[in-house]
Amino acid sequence: MSRTTRARAARAIAPVAGLLAAGLLVWQGSYAAFSASTVNQGDSWATGQLALQNNGGNGSSYAQTTTTGLFGETNLVIGSSGQKCITVSSTGSIAGSLRLYRDAAFTGTNANALAGALRVTVEAANTSGADVSANCTGFPTTGVSTPYNNVALSAVPSTYAAAAPLALAAGNQKVAYRISWSLPTTGSNTTDSALQGSTATTNLNWEIQ
Amino acid sequence: MATSSAAALPAGAPEEAPQPRRTSTPLFVSALLARTWLWFIAGCVVVTLLPMLLGWRPYVVQSGSMTPRIDVGDVVLASPESDPAALLGRVTVFDDPEKNGLVKTHRVITLNDDGTMVTKGDANPTPDTATITIDDVRGLGRLLVSFVGLPMIWVQTGQWLFFGLFVLSILIAAWLVGRDKDGDEDDEPTDPDDGDKVVPLPQRLSAGGSSQIAASSPPADPGRGGRMQRVLRGTVVAVVCAFALGIPTTSAAFAATTRNNANSWSVPNWNYTTLVNAFGPFLYWKLDDTSGATAADTSGNGRTGTYTNSNQYTRNVVGALTSETPNRAVTSTSANACIYSSSGVAGVAAPQQMTSIVWFRTSSTNGGKLLGFEAPRTGVASPGNNGGTYDRHLYMDGQGRVWFGVYNGGYYTISSGTGLNNNAWHMAAATMGPAGMALYIDGVLVDTDPNTTGEATTGWWRAGCGNLSGWGTYWGGNNNPGTDTNTTANRGFLGSLDEVTVETSVLSASEIYTLYLAR
Known part of the structure; x- marks a missing residue:
């Protein structure tokens, strides 16, 4: 050729x-x-770029994707308050934005009124040591940010997009959240009285994208 | 690409031509690779854009939550789809329901009864938290063109090195191809001794058979026409590539969630008595007693009261706590009426932290003492040699105003400011402690004083009567104790009393407010 x-x-x-x-x-x-x-590769995420767990207010050995009932506050009166801590662990291999938000709907009797009256402050801080548990012992004193500062529980965003961001680096990371709540007066005797017998229940979601 | 060059020489020319112009092997191989590379890129772009004729839309994948099946830089071609059932289990392109302008490519894993769909990235551990509706869906993934979107991703993410190399590879390929062609058309007198002469070839890029057609056409100006064609061709390719760069992007966003479920806050139906007892009161006379001389102490501390002359109080009148059953109170029928601490109750040191609460109802303009700490236990005594002490008291003046007074070498008083003798139930609550003195009427703070302590005495609590001699400066209207000629006058309150409570701690404003709401 x-x-x-x-x-x-x-x-x-x-x-x-x-x-x-x-x-x-x-x-x-x-x-x-x-x-x-x-179809439905539910178990095929071995590449696992992002993963989150939380300890439900317990120790690190309790870390699960889903935990229950950090807050179960009963017998509230006007002026009641309290705080609890929970630790979220990220084991993702890429950095992301970690955000806390609530479910879209509150459940319970007269839930929306109570959720509108409750005030919450959420503080977050990276923690390198042991998990911070519900009693908040060992909550970091430095590097604390405040995603939500004294807002109505109902005003805590219910979507990732609307939630306050917290930058999180890649690798194993732990973020301790301190959630403080209070039930101040709404400024109206009638409205405050009408809170009697109400319950507001919601799920707290942490999502990283 | 497949258009022919006008710079065609007769097909048989190379064989017939005597001069041994041949391509070198390296040049030949590189030109072959360059052509293949350009055709490959062109093919990818065409495959990406051609389905748009069917109404399919291409999307460049920006992130990797669908790995390993769909990688960053791949292009997903999606066809319109309006049937949710067709989307189940399929890769779907949709507008992020959180309305943040993102277009997501995830798999639909669940159809909900309400028509919404749950989506999930294959590489994500958990489903997306926001469900989508069919209105959010842009299309069903049909074709995946790997890597084609990478140049665009490089541009977007500023990876200019990669993008530069990519562009350079096209330029080099074009140059190689062009050089190969130049060899076809132009003599290369520069290297006459070199054996690597470029052999002229028919300019068809298509199969050799078509060169027969070219052979029949007259030879044109080979150099110029070929360049023009190539410039045109290059322009077309550039335009197509630029268009390809304009393909909308979609994010197969990495996400992971964790949740803490069922967080609840609940407010009970407040019960006044329960709330008071939860504070651990020093004494709590509900005045629900329907007979007898004893006012029961609901606190459990056994500090009962004693009604003076039972017939001076009407029992079982309607009380202040409309939400409670029974709701009883007592009404004094005499200015000499009083409810003392019972005889078995030990005198105590006057508290330096205290809250006293009493409900009252009257239309009287006599004024009188509602609740106070006093010695002696019963009756009244003048101060000084007789040992009478009386302060930490709530009293009403002749104008119906309620005062809270503490004696500490001087008189410290705060008042409601307005008359409350309107024949309606009112709650007066007074506190003294490190934060000073405060007076609440109907759960609302009305006055404060910075005084933090009272005289250190020993005494007993009593309701509905007591000495007020010396307190006349803090009085309005009739019956001023400052005009008392008798410093042992018992200033009885004419009206109804209910829910007499004493705490040896300072209740907060909100605690007092909640008590009022719980009435």
């Missing part, structure tokens, strides 16, 4: 090879991504 023939053939081959490779890329990628066999 002469060099000329070789060159001519090569020029004919180049488009075929190039387009074939492009097509292969599409077919291969699409097949892997969209084939029906990939």
